[in-house]
Amino acid sequence: MTVAAVIGSGNWGTAYAAVLADAGCTVRIAARRDSIAAEINDRHTNAGYLPQLRLPDTVSATTSVAEALDGASIAVLAVPSQSLRDNLTVWRDLIPSDAAVVSLMKGIELRTGKRMSEVIEEVAGIGHDRVVVVSGPNLAHEIAARQPAAAVVASSSARMRSRVAEACATGYFRPYLGTDVIGTEIAGATKNVIALAVGIAAGMGMGDNTMASLLTRGLAETARLGTALGADPQTFIGLAGVGDLVATCASPLSRNRTFGYRLGTGMALEEVIAVTDQTAEGVKSCESILQLARSVEVDVPIVENVAAVVHDGRSPRDVLEALMSRARKHEGA
Ligand SMILES: NC(=O)c1ccc[n+]([C@@H]2O[C@H](COP(=O)([O-])OP(=O)(O)OC[C@H]3O[C@@H](n4cnc5c(N)ncnc54)[C@H](O)[C@@H]3O)[C@@H](O)[C@H]2O)c1
Ligand SMILES: O=P(O)(O)OC[C@H](O)CO
Structure with a gap:
């Protein structure tokens, strides 16, 4: 059973957590607010963001990033791009050493001009062969309604992109494999x-x-x-x-x-x-x-x-x- 941690409980973090769970993963969401973690655990919803979504029972939530990441083979980052560096500085030692680190973010860092995968490699001190970018026409509300859509799962590592693509393939979410991390991030x-x-x-x-x-x-x-x-x-x-x-x-x-x-x-x-x-x-x-x-x-x-x-x-x-x-x-x- 694949264990995935999703850090960020907003629109896309929550919708992508549902995708991972529907694909058979056990998913732990790290939320900043107690109320959101409690709502996900007690009612299986995150109605402030996605009122129509009922999360599978295999999704749980915590306000502890350490708890969410413990034992995960996939660590998904879904916070605003400009906050990634500061957050990751705190979280970097919590990421299991063999986990794929997935960026769902579509932004370029102010001041440095870095793509999110570059920020992840630099701050977490990991190689590009651990980083995977998931991007495509994926409006969170439509994914949460389980309407069919496709995405690119891009990484320099065949092992990591296959791991992540397999973990998020469902009847309504179709991942394609890609190697062009730069193009995927610049496009997004x-x-x-x-x-x-x-x-x-x-x-x-x-x-x-x-x-x-x-x-x-x-x-x-x-x-x-x-x-x-x-x-x-x-x-x-x-x-x-x-x-x-x-x-x-x-x-x-x-x-x-x-x-x-x-x-x-x-x-x-x-x-x-x-x-x-x-x-x-x-x-x-x-x-x-x-x-x-x-x-x-x-x-x-x-x-x-x-x-x-x-x-x-x-x-x-x-x-x-x-x-x-x-x-x-x-x-x-
Ligand atoms: N919403 C979509 O349809 C969608 C689809 C694909 C990609 N994306 C990308 O995913 C990323 C996240 O977008 P979203 O839609 O989930 O955003 P959102 O605003 O819905 O949620 C952001 C999440 O990050 C948290 N957050 C906000 N500021 C923070 C900070 N300073 N530190 C830590 N956490 C913070 C919020 O509490 C929330 O859980 C963005 O880069 C966006 O471009 C979004
Ligand atoms: O709501 P937006 O403008 O952040 O766009 C959402 C996604 O990136 C669509 O794929």
């Missing part, structure tokens, strides 16, 4: 920023042509950046690339799209932040992705203009005009 983090842009446009009243144009050109700049960083270009037309981009940009369930939408309707940034109580990774990662792109001299105009709205207070209408009046270029350039 950057699509959140493109979803912010699409949300802004939708909030301004723009329709499907605008969405499709942003999505397509967003994918182009994501692939340009990823490839410059060493990714396999094929990754961007796969599940972690176009798959996740379409799901996130099209869905009102997306926190990133919703954040952008609110900005696009004219709400002030502070107001949008105040009403957003869940993780919209693109809001912070637009800045770190922009810095990363500049470090390899890659042009990312949509990311740059989203950062201008979210961090420099420029108006959505201004940046839309700026994007539309850029110098003409070849589509493939």
Whole structure:
């Protein structure tokens, strides 16, 4: 019996815990709040995040990360990207020495420009052959409703990616194996920023042509950046690339799209932040992705203009005009 620990009891940590349990694992969730751990143990629900989900009896919860990780062969990390370093500094010695360490996170660290797998390797002091990234079109509420979806399970280690893929394969969750960790992570983090842009446009009243144009050109700049960083270009037309981009940009369930939408309707940034109580990774990662792109001299105009709205207070209408009046270029350039 595979024992998996899931650290983080928010939307995706909880939904992915259900996937692991449905696939036959014994799952221990580490929650920060006593009330959430008690609710999972007593009622098998986490209604504040996923009201429709009933967790299998093989899922338990604790507020002790040490207890959750004890004896686990899979350690899943599902906390906000910008908090990973500080958290992992406390947790690193608790991770069993032979466990696969799985990142569900879709963000790039501010200041360092590091991907989550890089932060894990550095802080936990483990090799890349222990780290696995799971990513794809996986809106937590739809997974929690057990609607069919697929994902990429990427790792440099064939043993670790097989272990994790086997542990999360169910009738409604289909993992594909991948080796391109860089591309998978760059795609997952950057699509959140493109979803912010699409949300802004939708909030301004723009329709499907605008969405499709942003999505397509967003994918182009994501692939340009990823490839410059060493990714396999094929990754961007796969599940972690176009798959996740379409799901996130099209869905009102997306926190990133919703954040952008609110900005696009004219709400002030502070107001949008105040009403957003869940993780919209693109809001912070637009800045770190922009810095990363500049470090390899890659042009990312949509990311740059989203950062201008979210961090420099420029108006959505201004940046839309700026994007539309850029110098003409070849589509493939
Ligand atoms: N929600 C989805 O549909 C989905 C799908 C795929 C990937 N992701 C990614 O998974 C990651 C987690 O997202 P989520 O949707 O579960 O977020 P969430 O906001 O629903 O939950 C975040 C969890 O982390 C905890 N947390 C918040 N701040 C923390 C801190 N400073 N230290 C430790 N724990 C903290 C919260 O208590 C909560 O348990 C993100 O990187 C996101 O991009 C989310
Ligand atoms: O709600 P979002 O915007 O964080 O997106 C959720 C997932 O990443 C979709 O795959």
